[in-house]
Amino acid sequence: MTVFDIEIDCFMLDCVAKGLAEKTMKSYEQTLKLYAKWMSDEFEIDSPTNVKAEHLRSYMRSLTERGKYEMTVNDKANNNPKAREDFGKKISNSTISNFIRNFKVFFSYLSQEQVIRTNPMKNVKHVKPVRKMKVMLEDNQLKQFFKSFDVTKFDQYRDWIVARLIFDTGSRIGELLDIVPSDIDLRANALLLRNTKNKKQRFVYFSAILIESAYNNNRSKLTEPFNEPVRVDRFWLGLVSMDFRKLTYFTKKVKIQQSLFTTFSLN
Template sequence: MNNYELQVENFMLYCSSRNLSQKTLKSYEQSLRLFGLYLSDVFQITDVEKVKSVHIRKYIQYLRERGKYTVSRNVMANDINFPQNRTDFSKPISDSTIANYVRNIKVFFNYLYDIEKEIKQNPVSSIENIKPLRKQKTLLEEDELIKVLRQCDTTTFYGYRNWVIIRLLLDTGMRISECLSLVPEVLDFKNKSILIQNPKNNKQRYVYFSHRMSSDLKRWLLYRDRYSNSDYLFPTIRGTQLEVRNFEKTLREIGKRVNVSIHPHQLRNNFAKYYLLHGGDWATLSRILGHSSVEVTQKAYLDFADKEVGEKYQRHSPLNNLKL
């Protein structure tokens, strides 16, 4: 194990001690291992003290030029996953992905400089964060949502389960990972609320469901209890926790059948936009979504299309609502 690898290992132990989510840990390790491979192959650098800002800038340029999945930190994994068979193999890496790589590298070297004092000069001090252009989030039309829901075969356990999940995501704005980890005990039908344990920051918050969703959930619980003794609210047929990637795949396939591009996070986005379009306020929305501040929420959901702005205007126009 060389010096760079040793420092990455130490950094990962530090991150684990801070109870960061598995998703964050995986992102850090993947980014840093790939950067380490680049440093070793291109510059023969295996010591963190020898890394300079020019190496990081060269790496950013390299990321923009190379394609997706053309480099792996685990060669054996390529023989199992066959990345060359992916439809997006060798396509350009998105600015969002590159921004994430750079952000992770900066966290690592800031750790080495500020906390561990392992390096005398910080190579990331002059590296600016990459700010990718935000893609406008698509607002699904009512008829599109109806088409998707009608594709769920509610005569089957998994079809009925998926139908309820889709409606719950749209009604509450919770993350799919939060939804699939729910247990019945967190449902409060009296206050129509659900207690969420946020895996991203280990904080708790409440999301709320409608009267119609309350009926849906009560019927689902009766159905579920007849066919499963699982601890989870939305288990697999075997009673285990439904994995996010499996539900994502199922939802994409449902959408393809009716020519609707849809994924779980899009339902969270649509909840937020419909909430605002129907008169909801930013502060309440921010709390429901579990964002750290109202500013974070506004940055995420200010990208309304002209059509959406026009429709909201018609609902709130002074002349339409005042008897003048």
Template sequence: MKVTELEFYIEDFLTFCQNKNLSSKTIASYEQSLKLFFAYLKKEHEVYTVKQVKTGHIRQYVSFVQARGKYTVVNRESSKQINFPENRTDYKKQVSPITINNYIRNIKVFFNWLQQEGELVKNPVDKISQIKTVRRQKKGINSEEFNRLLEQFDYTKFHGYRNKIIVLLIQDTGMRIGECLDIVVDAFDFKHNMILLTKTKGNKERYVYFSSVMQRELKQYLKFKDRYVETNLLFPTSKGTTLTVHSFEKQLRDAGKNVGIEVHPHQLRNNFARQYLLNGGDFYTLSRILGHSSVTVTEQAYMDLTREEIAKKYQNHSPLSKWRL
């Protein structure tokens, strides 16, 4: 089957992304967004070349997705006979503004790349802005809830003990779950209580740091792990293979349900950042620990402390409470 110009440029762009060593997750996001957008262009507007794409096409696509809802736009109609999207409980439900902004961002990256490559003079994304979103306050997990969560893991079994240590480590370091599950034992520096992360978002190595409490837990766990599996992976399955993010997320979610807590790995990362700031940490250091591209990204992500948390932080730093009057 003949490849259209749009399809050619998508493949070329994805090859460019691979050569830049972007993460597979980022590349997959680009591919999905672009193929869905171009499927819409062909079906609704008979657009087959990049120079035919107008600003209005992008605006209309955003409105189209908002009106149609989740899983109603597909790249190939035949996929419906395999995935049966209409059977999903959230079929046709409203697509979140965050998801739509991700689509817009990915489309903008692609057309900006085309312009840099000299394939476009007039860029259709120049006047495209992201839609306004209402920022939802991140829900924290207090120490009592955290302890109840830990109690749901059966420490006498390998997978239960492993999951407990994963939860503790993310809460103590703020690393991403994908980074956590890729850690090898050789990455640890117990002298300085730090871990070298090599498989990170953006493929930029960085160190994260752990407490003396975590050091004790890790040393005990390593002895336990070595009795069951022979692998350099820190958090393998009982068969010594890599534990997937999806598998751990489900196990964590099930543990949370048992004690009435909705929890996912990224929430633990957020919880680390929140507690770090409340305990007097600064945004610059936190940004480096989390592996953000800039301090601005960190500030935007964690400026939503509750009034009660701000009040508590204030009392710890009030000038008059520190002066002798």
């Protein structure tokens, strides 16, 4: 284990102590470990105390020149990044901007802990990402999207409900997948979201039509039986790692251009 690895581990412990979100910490760890490997391969530098602004700028330039997933922390990993559809595609300015932000946090931490004397990120400028206008789906596209789910199959019926809840409540996928049975109030058609982005719990409301469709009409069509009453912990099973890519599968079925579809479109 190098000095770089040790300092990254200490930084991650500090993040845990601060109660940062798991997604944020994964972003930090992945970014920093990739950079540590690159520094070792390119400059044989294994300590953050030897990092200079020139090294960081060189890394940013290398990001713009290489494609996605062409570099991994563990070359012997079995996840086969070459099989990904976006393998080798250009890394966006938004991703590079996130890397710079993560570096700033890490080196600020090292400066505060007096591990380094000078912060090399002090004079490194942010990359301004291009903000694209969100395109709204037409009514007929929404109808086609929801009809593309085969609700006679349990997994697609479950995904249909997740998509409808996003559409009804404006919630994020991660927020919905963290709910438990006690968070649901069927009398008030309300959901309590506990794990939100701003760490503040809030209630969201869904339509009575969704309840009628989910628990009466579609349930009778299921070819795969499940116990009564419908339990959220059973219903959500397998969706812990569900993300945006799962919903784009259904957009392809109805030929909705993937670049036009985001969960914001349902919100």
